[in-house]
Amino acid sequence: AAGVIQSPRHLIKEKRETATLKCYPIPRHDTVYWYQQGPGQDPQFLISFYEKMQSDKGSIPDRFSAQQFSDYHSELNMSSLELGDSALYFCASSFPQGNTDTQYFGPGTRLTVL
Amino acid sequence: GNSVTQMEGPVTLSEEAFLTINCTYTATGYPSLFWYVQYPGEGLQLLLKATKADDKGSNKGFEATYRKETTSFHLEKGSVQVSDSAVYFCALRASGGTSYGKLTFGQGTILTVHP
Numbered sequence: 001a002a003g004v005i006q007s008p009r010h011l012i013k014e015k016r017e018t019a020t021l022k023c024y025p026i027p028r029h030d031t032v033y034w035y036q037q038g039p040g041q042d043p044q045f046l047i048s049f050y051e052k053m054q055s056d057k058g059s060i061p062d063r064f065s066a067q068q069f070s071d072y073h074s075e076l077n078m079s080s081l082e083l084g085d086s087a088l089y090f091c092a093s094s095f096p097q098g099n100t101d102t103q104y105f106g107p108g109t110r111l112t113v114l
Numbered sequence: 115g116n117s118v119t120q121m122e123g124p125v126t127l128s129e130e131a132f133l134t135i136n137c138t139y140t141a142t143g144y145p146s147l148f149w150y151v152q153y154p155g156e157g158l159q160l161l162l163k164a165t166k167a168d169d170k171g172s173n174k175g176f177e178a179t180y181r182k183e184t185t186s187f188h189l190e191k192g193s194v195q196v197s198d199s200a201v202y203f204c205a206l207r208a209s210g211g212t213s214y215g216k217l218t219f220g221q222g223t224i225l226t227v228h229p
Contacts, residue, residue, distance in 0.1 A: 035217075
Protein backbone atom coordinates (compact mmCIF):
# COMPACT_ATOMS: atom_id res chain seq x y z
CA ALA A 1 0.00 0.00 0.00
CA ALA A 2 1.14 3.52 -0.75
CA GLY A 3 2.51 5.46 2.18
CA VAL A 4 3.25 9.07 2.99
CA ILE A 5 6.34 10.29 1.16
CA GLN A 6 8.63 12.96 2.53
CA SER A 7 11.57 14.59 0.87
CA PRO A 8 14.33 15.07 1.43
CA ARG A 9 15.02 12.45 4.09
CA HIS A 10 18.04 14.29 5.37
CA LEU A 11 18.93 17.96 5.11
CA ILE A 12 21.89 19.90 6.43
CA LYS A 13 21.74 23.67 6.52
CA GLU A 14 23.70 26.53 8.01
CA LYS A 15 22.26 29.03 10.47
CA ARG A 16 20.14 31.75 8.84
CA GLU A 17 19.60 29.66 5.71
CA THR A 18 16.21 28.52 4.42
CA ALA A 19 14.84 25.02 3.97
CA THR A 20 11.83 23.52 2.23
CA LEU A 21 10.41 20.19 3.28
CA LYS A 22 7.93 18.35 1.08
CA CYS A 23 5.18 15.90 1.93
CA TYR A 24 3.14 13.74 -0.43
CA PRO A 25 0.10 12.24 1.33
CA ILE A 26 -1.41 8.85 0.74
CA PRO A 27 -3.62 8.97 -2.39
CA ARG A 28 -7.12 10.28 -1.64
CA HIS A 29 -6.03 11.68 1.72
CA ASP A 30 -6.92 15.37 1.79
CA THR A 31 -5.65 16.29 5.25
CA VAL A 32 -2.00 16.86 6.07
CA TYR A 33 -0.34 17.47 9.44
CA TRP A 34 3.19 18.58 10.27
CA TYR A 35 4.96 17.64 13.50
CA GLN A 36 8.39 18.45 14.89
CA GLN A 37 10.27 15.96 17.04
CA GLY A 38 13.35 17.23 18.86
CA PRO A 39 16.03 14.80 20.09
CA GLY A 40 14.55 12.53 22.73
CA GLN A 41 11.26 14.43 22.63
CA ASP A 42 7.70 13.58 21.69
CA PRO A 43 6.35 14.95 18.41
CA GLN A 44 4.86 18.43 18.66
CA PHE A 45 2.10 19.56 16.32
CA LEU A 46 3.01 22.45 14.03
CA ILE A 47 0.23 22.98 11.51
CA SER A 48 -2.41 21.15 9.51
CA PHE A 49 -4.32 21.57 6.26
CA TYR A 50 -7.66 20.25 5.09
CA GLU A 51 -8.70 20.60 1.49
CA LYS A 52 -5.85 23.06 0.87
CA MET A 53 -6.90 25.37 3.69
CA GLN A 54 -5.07 25.75 6.99
CA SER A 55 -7.19 23.97 9.56
CA ASP A 56 -5.20 24.25 12.78
CA LYS A 57 -2.02 25.82 14.03
CA GLY A 58 0.20 24.75 16.87
CA SER A 59 3.54 25.93 18.16
CA ILE A 60 4.91 26.90 14.76
CA PRO A 61 7.43 29.77 14.72
CA ASP A 62 6.64 32.82 12.60
CA ARG A 63 9.76 31.99 10.58
CA PHE A 64 7.98 28.89 9.31
CA SER A 65 5.19 28.80 6.77
CA ALA A 66 3.38 26.00 5.03
CA GLN A 67 0.80 25.37 2.38
CA GLN A 68 -1.09 22.57 0.72
CA PHE A 69 -1.31 22.49 -3.05
CA SER A 70 -4.04 21.45 -5.46
CA ASP A 71 -2.63 17.91 -5.67
CA TYR A 72 -2.75 17.80 -1.83
CA HIS A 73 0.99 17.69 -1.34
CA SER A 74 2.29 20.08 1.26
CA GLU A 75 5.46 22.07 1.78
CA LEU A 76 6.93 23.43 4.99
CA ASN A 77 9.13 26.45 4.43
CA MET A 78 11.59 27.38 7.13
CA SER A 79 13.58 30.61 7.05
CA SER A 80 16.32 32.14 9.20
CA LEU A 81 17.16 28.70 10.50
CA GLU A 82 18.41 28.42 14.07
CA LEU A 83 20.36 25.66 15.78
CA GLY A 84 17.24 24.80 17.76
CA ASP A 85 15.38 23.95 14.55
CA SER A 86 17.44 20.77 14.27
CA ALA A 87 14.86 18.03 14.59
CA LEU A 88 12.94 15.29 12.84
CA TYR A 89 10.00 16.72 10.91
CA PHE A 90 7.10 14.39 10.30
CA CYS A 91 4.25 14.74 7.94
CA ALA A 92 1.08 12.72 8.45
CA SER A 93 -2.01 12.38 6.30
CA SER A 94 -5.55 11.22 6.89
CA PHE A 95 -8.86 10.80 5.13
CA PRO A 96 -11.77 12.31 7.02
CA GLN A 97 -13.85 9.67 8.73
CA GLY A 98 -15.22 11.71 11.59
CA ASN A 99 -14.09 10.48 14.96
CA THR A 100 -12.40 7.38 13.59
CA ASP A 101 -9.93 8.85 11.15
CA THR A 102 -6.33 7.86 11.62
CA GLN A 103 -3.16 9.74 10.83
CA TYR A 104 -0.49 7.88 8.89
CA PHE A 105 3.03 9.17 9.26
CA GLY A 106 5.81 9.51 6.75
CA PRO A 107 9.41 8.50 7.51
CA GLY A 108 10.35 12.05 8.44
CA THR A 109 12.93 14.57 7.30
CA ARG A 110 15.93 14.93 9.58
CA LEU A 111 17.03 18.56 9.54
CA THR A 112 20.42 19.46 10.95
CA VAL A 113 21.29 23.12 11.35
CA LEU A 114 25.00 23.85 11.78
CA GLY B 115 -5.83 21.64 27.43
CA ASN B 116 -5.34 18.06 26.35
CA SER B 117 -2.40 16.09 27.67
CA VAL B 118 -1.02 12.57 27.75
CA THR B 119 1.19 11.12 30.46
CA GLN B 120 3.17 7.92 29.98
CA MET B 121 5.04 5.92 32.55
CA GLU B 122 8.61 6.94 32.88
CA GLY B 123 11.11 4.77 31.10
CA PRO B 124 13.18 3.26 29.87
CA VAL B 125 11.77 -0.23 30.27
CA THR B 126 14.11 -3.21 29.99
CA LEU B 127 12.71 -6.74 29.78
CA SER B 128 13.83 -10.23 28.95
CA GLU B 129 12.34 -11.99 25.97
CA GLU B 130 8.91 -13.56 26.66
CA ALA B 131 8.28 -11.27 29.64
CA PHE B 132 4.95 -9.47 30.13
CA LEU B 133 4.84 -5.83 29.12
CA THR B 134 2.74 -2.99 30.48
CA ILE B 135 3.26 0.64 29.54
CA ASN B 136 0.93 2.95 31.40
CA CYS B 137 -0.79 5.85 29.70
CA THR B 138 -3.26 8.30 31.19
CA TYR B 139 -4.82 11.30 29.54
CA THR B 140 -6.62 14.55 30.22
CA ALA B 141 -9.15 15.71 27.68
CA THR B 142 -12.67 17.00 27.41
CA GLY B 143 -15.32 14.93 25.73
CA TYR B 144 -14.49 11.61 24.12
CA PRO B 145 -11.07 11.63 22.50
CA SER B 146 -9.73 8.88 20.27
CA LEU B 147 -6.67 7.14 21.67
CA PHE B 148 -3.69 5.69 19.84
CA TRP B 149 -0.44 3.88 20.38
CA TYR B 150 2.32 4.58 17.90
CA VAL B 151 5.68 2.78 17.72
CA GLN B 152 8.94 4.25 16.47
CA TYR B 153 11.78 1.90 15.58
CA PRO B 154 15.33 3.28 15.55
CA GLY B 155 15.84 5.70 12.69
CA GLU B 156 12.30 5.32 11.41
CA GLY B 157 9.02 7.18 11.45
CA LEU B 158 5.95 6.62 13.58
CA GLN B 159 3.83 3.57 12.86
CA LEU B 160 0.31 3.17 14.12
CA LEU B 161 0.20 0.18 16.45
CA LEU B 162 -3.43 0.25 17.59
CA LYS B 163 -6.29 2.59 18.35
CA ALA B 164 -9.59 2.90 20.18
CA THR B 165 -12.23 5.50 19.47
CA LYS B 166 -14.75 5.07 22.28
CA ALA B 167 -14.95 3.98 25.88
CA ASP B 168 -14.41 0.25 26.53
CA ASP B 169 -13.07 -0.32 23.02
CA LYS B 170 -10.05 -2.62 22.90
CA GLY B 171 -7.45 -2.01 20.24
CA SER B 172 -5.17 -4.89 19.33
CA ASN B 173 -2.40 -5.62 16.86
CA LYS B 174 0.65 -7.91 16.70
CA GLY B 175 -0.06 -9.26 20.18
CA PHE B 176 -0.35 -5.80 21.73
CA GLU B 177 -3.60 -4.70 23.37
CA ALA B 178 -4.96 -1.57 25.01
CA THR B 179 -8.42 -0.85 26.42
CA TYR B 180 -9.97 2.62 26.48
CA ARG B 181 -10.98 3.17 30.12
CA LYS B 182 -12.89 6.39 30.49
CA GLU B 183 -13.48 5.96 34.22
CA THR B 184 -9.74 5.94 34.86
CA THR B 185 -8.81 8.03 31.78
CA SER B 186 -6.29 5.38 30.82
CA PHE B 187 -5.12 3.46 27.76
CA HIS B 188 -2.41 1.12 29.03
CA LEU B 189 -0.47 -0.93 26.49
CA GLU B 190 0.07 -4.63 27.21
CA LYS B 191 1.70 -7.61 25.55
CA GLY B 192 1.85 -11.07 27.01
CA SER B 193 5.24 -12.11 25.65
CA VAL B 194 7.66 -9.57 24.21
CA GLN B 195 10.27 -10.29 21.59
CA VAL B 196 13.62 -8.67 20.88
CA SER B 197 12.07 -7.18 17.74
CA ASP B 198 9.63 -5.20 19.93
CA SER B 199 12.48 -2.97 21.08
CA ALA B 200 11.42 0.54 20.10
CA VAL B 201 9.95 3.77 21.46
CA TYR B 202 6.22 3.65 22.17
CA PHE B 203 4.07 6.78 22.11
CA CYS B 204 0.57 7.10 23.50
CA ALA B 205 -1.46 9.81 21.77
CA LEU B 206 -4.92 11.31 21.75
CA ARG B 207 -6.99 13.10 19.20
CA ALA B 208 -9.62 15.40 20.63
CA SER B 209 -13.25 14.75 19.78
CA GLY B 210 -15.56 17.29 18.22
CA GLY B 211 -16.59 15.70 14.97
CA THR B 212 -13.89 17.40 12.96
CA SER B 213 -11.63 15.57 10.58
CA TYR B 214 -8.56 17.64 11.20
CA GLY B 215 -7.70 16.92 14.82
CA LYS B 216 -4.09 17.21 15.83
CA LEU B 217 -2.50 14.47 17.88
CA THR B 218 -1.20 15.15 21.36
CA PHE B 219 1.58 12.73 22.30
CA GLY B 220 2.96 11.43 25.55
CA GLN B 221 6.67 11.68 26.17
CA GLY B 222 7.39 8.21 24.82
CA THR B 223 8.65 5.06 26.53
CA ILE B 224 11.82 3.35 25.39
CA LEU B 225 11.48 -0.43 25.46
CA THR B 226 14.53 -2.66 25.25
CA VAL B 227 14.08 -6.42 25.13
CA HIS B 228 17.08 -8.68 25.76
CA PRO B 229 17.37 -12.28 24.50
